Amino acid sequence: MKRIPNGRYTKEFRVEAAKLVTEGGLSVPEAGRRLSLPPSTLNTWVRAYKSGKLGEVGKNQKPLSDVELELAKVRRELAEIKMERDILKKAAAYFAKESLPGTR
Secondary structure, X not given: OOOOHHHOOOHHHHHHHHHHHHOOOOOHHHHHHHHOOOHHHHHHHHHHHHHOOHXXXXXOOOOOOHHHHHHHHHHHHHXXXXXXHHHHHXXXXXXXXXXXXXXX
16 A cells, blocks of 8 residues: 555544454554554544544645646656666676686
């Protein structure tokens, strides 16, 4: 699962994430890894869920616009493509070195 830019999550997602910890029996770090959330964020949601104030968390944040969502998607794709390019460069250099005579 990919992270959402600037940590903006729906109320339903927050409730389900908090339920994973409280009712699902998962630890905060394990649930955070599964949901790609920082443990501190999930811990805040769990405390708010237990006190009944989870609906107030993130109330002051404005929703992401379509442009912001598209920008985040393009940035993720660019980072992935750069990583693939770097791997291919290293592989090409490795095989080019092996194909030279007298290098084995």
